[in-house]
Amino acid sequence: MTNEQHAGQPSEVTIQAGKVMLDGILTVPEDPIGIVVFAHGSGSSRFSSRNQYVASVLNEGRLATLLFDLLTAEEHVIDVQTRELRFDIDLLSERMVATIDWLDGETPVNELPIGLFGSSTGAAAALNAAAERPARVAAVVSRGGRPDLAMARLPMVQAPTLLIVGGLDLQVIEMNRAAADALKAPCRIEIVDGATHLFEESGKLEQVAALARDWFVEQLH
Numbered sequence: 001m002t003n004e005q006h007a008g009q010p011s012e013v014t015i016q017a018g019k020v021m022l023d024g025i026l027t028v029p030e031d032p033i034g035i036v037v038f039a040h041g042s043g044s045s046r047f048s049s050r051n052q053y054v055a056s057v058l059n060e061g062r063l064a065t066l067l068f069d070l071l072t073a074e075e076h077v078i079d080v081q082t083r084e085l086r087f088d089i090d091l092l093s094e095r096m097v098a099t100i101d102w103l104d105g106e107t108p109v110n111e112l113p114i115g116l117f118g119s120s121t122g123a124a125a126a127l128n129a130a131a132e133r134p135a136r137v138a139a140v141v142s143r144g145g146r147p148d149l150a151m152a153r154l155p156m157v158q159a160p161t162l163l164i165v166g167g168l169d170l171q172v173i174e175m176n177r178a179a180a181d182a183l184k185a186p187c188r189i190e191i192v193d194g195a196t197h198l199f200e201e202s203g204k205l206e207q208v209a210a211l212a213r214d215w216f217v218e219q220l221h
Helices: 049-060 073-082 087-103 121-132 168-184 206-219
Strands: 011-017 018-027 035-041 063-068 114-119 137-143 161-166 189-193
Touching: 011 063, 011 087, 011 161, 018 087, 035 049, 035 121, 035 206, 049 063, 049 114, 049 206, 063 206, 087 114, 087 121, 087 168, 114 121, 121 137, 121 206, 137 206, 161 168, 161 206, 168 189, 189 206
Parallel strands: 035 063, 035 114, 114 137, 137 161, 161 189
Antiparallel strands: 011 018, 018 063
């Protein structure tokens, strides 16, 4: 982050993740209690209106947020055509870990406890990264996520984990229940009544944002 960063104002950042550079948006409110890194879902980006809304609610709870693209612009073009990279959980997980490591060099957020917010396949990447960096990741929230795609690493996750699923997203509910059984860390499933996979129904995303904010504030403060 540069010296031009003003409290609460989004700042464009570039993250070194192995051999690639990833674009992100970092927002740091006054006196932050933690930072939440977003791992977006299938075919999404840092400009996702749903994640930007959730991030704004977290900012109001004194949580810094980092929304970033898990894929480069060139990879995104390929993925739109083939849909293969969004399910490359190993690649996405490596980039989540690299981003966590990148934060260690970014003042004034480098000493803040880290939370991870994952959607869809991004939830698997977030949980894998939590397993890989247990000393840095203090909490995880999955929104309509596929934690079952991280099943092998779930027993190694130490961060308290909240799994939020739409009540009408029946198949994903079962996947999340299986993942909860595999987690040894403290875990809670919240089922949002009347919501489908993307929580597009009136008032449902607001419920997700409030649940995520309260979880991160409790775990990171």
